[in-house]
Amino acid sequence: MAKTVSFGVMHVSVAFTLVWLMTGDIVLGGAVALIEPVVNTFAYYFHEKYWAARKQRQQGRQTETVHVA
Template sequence: MLRLRQLLRANQPTLLKTASYYMIHIMVAACVAYAVTRNFWASLTLSLLEPSVQAVAYFFHEKAWNRAQARQAPQPALGAAQ
């Protein structure tokens, strides 16, 4: 349980960003699905299923981008701190 708390704390900004994106995505998906199907239950199912999968994918996508940016950041010179 401690490890999960540490993971959540360490990734809090990304998780909050993912959650806000998830809510917007559900609303957009529900509107689009309803416009296409004219069926409330089908649009509700589609709007919950697809964004849920996307939210998980987005979290890992964001983590990969953060790692790539960290690798590209200029590294301090070894002798510069002296």
Template sequence: MTRLRHIFRAHQPTLLKTASYYLIHIVVAACVAYAVTRNFWASLTLSLLEPTVQAFAYFFHEKAWNRAQMRKSQAMASQPALEPSH
């Protein structure tokens, strides 16, 4: 359990953002699925399945973007400053 707590703390902002996105996505997906199917059970199934897969994809997408931004910042920091020409 300690390892799980450590993982949650290390990724807490991204996990909380993912959870809020997940809830919004479920509501929107349920409304759209019900409007299309007019079937409560089909809309419930679709609204839980698709956002669940999207939530996992979003988490890893966010981590990849953060890693890319960090690499870009490190690359820019390691470049020598240009001196103005006279």
């Protein structure tokens, strides 16, 4: 759990710092640092669903090949 929290803090810090340095706007840096991880969490969920479905399709094809042969 400590590693996960540490990574989260690092992620938010990097997002904040990059946006702040690129724009000079501390409020925008803070907004992006808060919004980006939330959006990334949802994107990760759908990314995992896609890969799980892909794996299941591949396993299904392998099973069909074994039964046909």
